[in-house]
Amino acid sequence: MKETSTKKLTLFALTWPIFIEVLLHMVMGNADILMLSQYSDDAVAAVGVANQLLFMLIVMFGFIATGTSILVAQYLGAKNRILAGEVTVVSLGANLVFSIVISLIVFGFSSQLLLLMDLPSELLAEADSYLKLVGVFSFVQALVITMGATIRSYGFTRDAMYVTIGMNILNIIGNYLFIFGPFGIPVLGVEGVALSTVVSRALGLIVITVLLLKRIEEPLPFKRIFQLPMSHLKNLLKIGIPSAGEHLSYNTSQIVITFFIVMIGTEALTTKVYTQSLMMFIFLFGVAIGQGTQIMIGHQIGAGNIEDAYKRCIKSLRLAILISILTAIPIAIFSDTLLGFFTSNPDIIALGGTLILLTVILEPGRSFNLVVISSLRAAGDVKFPVYIGILSMWGVSVTVSYVLGIHFGLGLVGVWIAMIMDEWLRGIIMLRRWKSKVWVNKSFVVSQSKNAS
Template structure:
């Protein structure tokens, strides 16, 4: 029998385990990149493009996971304990089913998807191997994401962190074995990295299921895994689909921009992958703060504590901006050394340094989007971020990326300027929306039992 929620539901108590968890997720991706960079820069570019496609698949899983986190938090805040459990079971069954369908689709269409990206021919085989193996088992990630959203909403953010630590350790060990081939183990390169990723996720899923049954109070309604009550699915999709629309728009725009970068050549693609891997360590502060804030605001909205929710978002935003700006300045100062960890190519290091300098302006803008959009979602105001996101991502980010990066020949620097314009425009629009308090009238809390 578990507890329904943590006693210490403060931003810090929720956020630091989320911070560690996201940090380790990023380290897992960076471990692949760093260890592969000792094997081949081309392999890094191949995996980078495959991961761009896989990130789109992950977003598709996220639309149910996002709805899950918000609905459970709101219902727990409203003391609707049974409804929260039902939502947990329904969302897990729905996302696992959806994950299986998408995994099959990736297996069937892997090469056509990579050709759409205009991938250089010499990278196609390695990118396809990675996409088939990791993408074919992406349903495992769907289940992990959903269970993580459930457990975090109950306040047990440390549990998810421990799972991520274990997955990270297993992944690094697997990478080492298959890339460097100790003890006579065959060197498999990209294929080995993919196998290592999948195995670590499967073991992580087993641990996540054990924790789920331990933390959900009383009995987990297993019978709802294959049943989808209309009321719960309507509310899950009511939050999830618009949220997914914004994420899909972002990832779709990133795929188009990656296509532009592919026009610039393999070296530009590699520079982008290395720079973004470093940038992840800057904005993870904002991501962690935004997710902790979402849990708190979800509970506050369920309890109808609207003024507390309003102030919580603004305090979290100030903290996220401060942390991301400080992190960007520090990273820019050491940019050559950080890029040098990944490559000895002087041109890649030079270009990467320019991108990391521009990140000082980019990351505070991204903080607005991460924190305020998550707050709006937690309050049930999910459509406005989608409409503004689509308008800005495609009208500003994609359009300016082509004009500045390709047409005017500024390359990656021009594309980063486009990113800055997009993040700041969307961020300021989101802040205006939050301050308007339109979200006060929205709530997805349902009756005690469906």
């Protein structure tokens, strides 16, 4: 993989390490939940709400990483490795400054942010301690995300996977030590889970930094960071801000929906956390296929292979839909047993089983968005998904969640129906956009070539 080219990049070669990496990210979150469930259901709910806010931070940090991934892939496809290296340096510097500012804000206003979620008072102390500790070091995660996006665009998806494996092993060991307290180690509960998360991410950052410097042949121009063209940052923002807008809209809408669920009760909130923990294992295939497809299409667009890029998206979409269905059905069949690993509460298990059954309908619709939106983004068509996403997420998902879940008293079932409507509506619109091929001339590499000529 020293000479990265479109011909050498295959979906399988790119996707399986991404799949393992995403799986392990989800395992890390589920390890926290599973271990905390042995400690306290309230602790699970507290960490679940705090993580909802932390996910939003990751989205904010990810907007520069998204732009980095796309620009680097397009420049490599065009065989311009010097510009790819310059973009990498600019993105790391920009995300470091931005993430430090955000980390300090979260640390200073953690309790106020949690109160905006209308968190029950008995959960506030634990949620606040978790959010403070993980939040103040969230700049570490920002750098890990940016370096991971870069190294994957160069084709080294296995390196990012190995780093995630190490981080997960360290995190699980730390959770075990601080939750169960073997060898006389003090039981720290939620604070222990937070400490374990921070330490594992910090060590992961060190390793992925070494790998990034080792894998890229051309020395990265860190010494010239203030001399590099501002056009790199502008292009990163042109891609990243709209892309982040879509993710930010989604996560903000999910926070509002979580607020509705808090109105239903703590048991409903806990059911949501457990159910979505299982759902993650369904849509992770779509996430991996979407990310692998984005890298391939970025290279193909940079190389000018438009028809190959078009066909790649359609093939990946069919594969993602098929796998999501084949994965969702067995999980729905054995939902009682799987939910039993988290809780013995029969009401939570029964309601969670119903939600997972609805997930069999939900996940194929989500596959459209995971694959097609990633493809549009890789081609430079970044604004359209944001506009449609905001309209659908808030006009359908949030609005219908309140109407069905709160007004008509359907609770979490009403929320899940709203999510189904949102995913399928957006997915069909995105597919029509891809088939229209209006994205053909939106590539930044193509635009620069035209301007140069």
